[in-house]
Amino acid sequence: MTSTAARAVEATKIYGSSDTAVTAIDRVTVEFEQGQYTAIMGPSGSGKSTLMHCMAGLDHLTSGQTFIGDQDLGALTDKELTELRRDRVGFIFQAFNLIPTLTAIENITLPIDLAGRDPDGEWLDSVVENLSLSDRLSHRPAELSGGQQQRVAAARALASRPDMIFADEPSGNLDSTASSELLALLQSAVRDFGQTIVMVTHDPIAASYSDRVIFLEDGQIVDEMVEPTTDRVLDKIKSLES
């Protein structure tokens, strides 16, 4: 039983105006199912980050619509968008994910604290345990390794059990061991807890952890692949480049 966690309808984003206008995404229509792990791939400038930012309520569309659940993001004020990001969306960025003055656990519970809610203790414990962060909770980001920092970011994204997690090259700055560890953790969050994740990446290995890959080029969806493997993704990229 699946339903739509987020979708875009005819989403178009144009930067600049008239002469210098650049169309970042061009009438993109796409759906992300609940409990699905989707990777968005494409060369630099293909619009994959823009699509993610617009889906996550970080950027506004020029035309078209994006939805989280049934909520049309275009209809929301900045305050409502902020609350939506806080309560219903999780983020994992490539770098600089954590507030340096806060400890790991404070970073993890930051969105929940901002909302003034009490964290779900049991869930929080299991997330922290799954991400092997139990003995790192009182450390500040500067005292954590790169892999640990990204796992704290992942824990923050998972802690509030959002409708949707957006990950922007989450493993981009990590070595291969830390990278595969993190990607496996994200994969198991989808498998074991039914979390929905959309991940932007240009790494075919990272994409291979997902359930479905969407290929973007020049702001348009050019192809998609279900049950990807590294080799198939590589082949597809090669074929798209030729």
Next chain:
Amino acid sequence: MLRLTLKSLWAHKLRMGLTALAVVLGVGFIAGTFVYTDTIGKAFDGIFEDAFQGVDIVVSADSELQFGEGIFLPEDEILQLADVDGVEELVPFLQGLGVVILDGEGEPTGGQGPPQFAFSFMETDVETGGFNLREGAYPLGSDEVVIDAGTVEDNDFAIGDLVSVVAPNRPATPYTLVGIAGFGELDNLGGATSALFDLRTLQTILEREGQLTGASIQITPGADIDAVIAGLEPLLPEGARAITGQSAAEEQAADIQEGLGFFNTFLLSFGFIALFVGTFTIANTFRIIVTQRTRELALLRALGASARQVNRMVLIEALVIGTVASIIGIFAGFGLALLLKIGLEAFGIALPTAPATLQPRTVVLALVVGIGVTVISALLPARRASRVAPIAALREDLVAPPRKALTRRAIVGSAVTAFGLLVLFFGLSVSLDTGPPEIVYVGIGAAVTFIGVSILSPLIARPVARVIGWPFSKLYRVPGKLAQENAIRSPRRTSATAAALMIGVTLVTLASVMAASIRGTIDEIIGSGIEADVIIRSTNNFDPTASFTPELAARAAEDESVEEVSRQQTGVALFNENETFIIGIEPNYSDFFPVDDSQGTLNPGPGEIVIDQTIADNNELPVGSEMVLVFESTGPTSFTVVGTATGDTWTDVIALSQEEWIVNYEVESDSQVFVRAASGYTPEEVQIQLSVLAEDVPTAQVQTFEELTSDVEQSINQLLNLITGLLGLAVIIALIGVTNTMTLSVFERTREIGLLRAVGLSRRQTRRMVRSEASIIAVFGAVLGIAIGLFFSWAILQALADQGFSAFVIPYGTLALWIVATAILGIVFAILPAWRASRLDVLEAISYE
């Protein structure tokens, strides 16, 4: 390199503008003070030139005292001078003080500050005192008066009106107003009231029959002025001198300039305090800018710029800012001079004005101080900039230059603080004995102490800021907690910003504690020390020698509500070259002013004197020794010390018997009458009874001691408010520093704020976070300032203990108010950076590289 410097200045125009604002305000205040006092000085020069226009020679007494009646010369001897060769015409003149004009309601005109003059005034070809008749006629006979145009206008008098005038020894008497006079182009003398009578009438009013203040002389055309003076000199009465009208004008102008000089110094000291605070603000801004530009500077170094070039680049930036800001400051000074005038007028101080005067000295000083302060503030940051390693351009982790060891900071800071305190206390102990010049050590010592404490303060910034931030983290939860953490994360920046505010708050605390302690001392002395219930005293709060007719004491003594009265006269004399108050007392004085301890008798007879034990100790004047006082009228006179007294109410007392006092001052009028109520009467009842008796003497007032205390406290509070207001400038400059720091912090934390916004920090929460941090920094400054201010005032009061300052009162309410006020001001001055932070484009912030 220069082009690069200018470009970088332009690129950072906002923070440069804020830096410049600190200089503009400080320089503007200094320039404004000079413009204002120069303008007044010029106006007075003009007045005195007018006053002695046409007067060739002035004969007058040579007086050195500020208070007091002045010296009077025998009329017959002066009038003889008319026969000297070369004297064409001689016009005698008389002037006096404390002659009060009453308004229609029978209340004294002219307020409390400026003096109340009386002059003789007659029609002559020679000018005698600067007054010229504008309307009506000259006063003639014992029932006519002419009044200055200012007083006439303020009280809606008209020619023909009956106006009452009170002299020190006479009750109110009505005179017909026959004319209106002006002083040159002015309506009055700096707010003073002037009553003009014919000579005989004024002699009667002042009880100076056969006496004059002096004479104006016009010489025969062609006569040599110096020869005439030489001819006059052998005939002059004792204590008189003859000088040219021009020298008299210059002398009087110089007196005014000296008075203005004090006023100038008073205001300037606040300007320099503001600029000193400015150096902290400027240095801090440059330091942050240099830190932020580390990579840019490193790139320059990597591309071949020498350390010296980088250093010079930062200094040239400072030079440009300092120059531009100083020039703007000079213009701002004109505006401030205008504000000063309006402000002082609101305080009731009206001074003559001329077109605004900008002397070259003002421009040079403003430029030197403004540029100097800016460049000196940039010296350390520039040195830091030149030490940036080229490799920092390539490696992110090297961006932060290594911190100096904390122990070194502690040692240097402690040493500087200790040195500052040493100079401060040296200055304090020396200046208490010798007066003003050494007071400069106090200022230098305090400044060095401030620098020392600001070096030390980062050491305590973490724990203190954590405590101050605690309420914010409780109130605003996450944004408050983030603000608390942000204030702690760079203790040096927090401290440097807070240090600027610390200075202003220290001085405000000092002023408040001193005021509270003086109030406390007064409460102790007046409230409980003096065994009297009611006091009769002059309505003039500013001149301690102001007096009223002894008739009042006689009436009071007769009243059924009164048990006993004690009269006191107050005058001035020179003691050890210093102007000192001398009082005349009755035998029962010591019943009203109980002593803790005494030697000899407290009831002096003829040729005898009683003094405060401290004066006796300091001047080696034990009982039995001789003490010499110089009076205006009777000259040097020797007295035998017959008694010394110890006790708060006897502080600084030098007392003669009433009879002896009257001999030396040639008048009999009381400055104070102390009254004890008869049994069955409350002080309030006595006050009501005596007020009725004193109705025809409007220059005297009857007060209970409660009212007296609150009157004195009110004038202390007024002074405190004035000082606090002037220190406001330093506080504002420090708060601009808070704005600067927060602007730069927001800029530096763009990514962090973007991330917070992405994961759900609302705009409002963002603003709260920035404002709370500013508030924490401001309160940190206030807490440091209050701590140092308390210490300073405690030390000063210890040093003053033997001068009668017995109380050390901490005005907890005022200080708590300052903490709350700085907390709010910190928030207000962070509104702009907070708004900018909340408007950051989230996407741009998180993709910012």
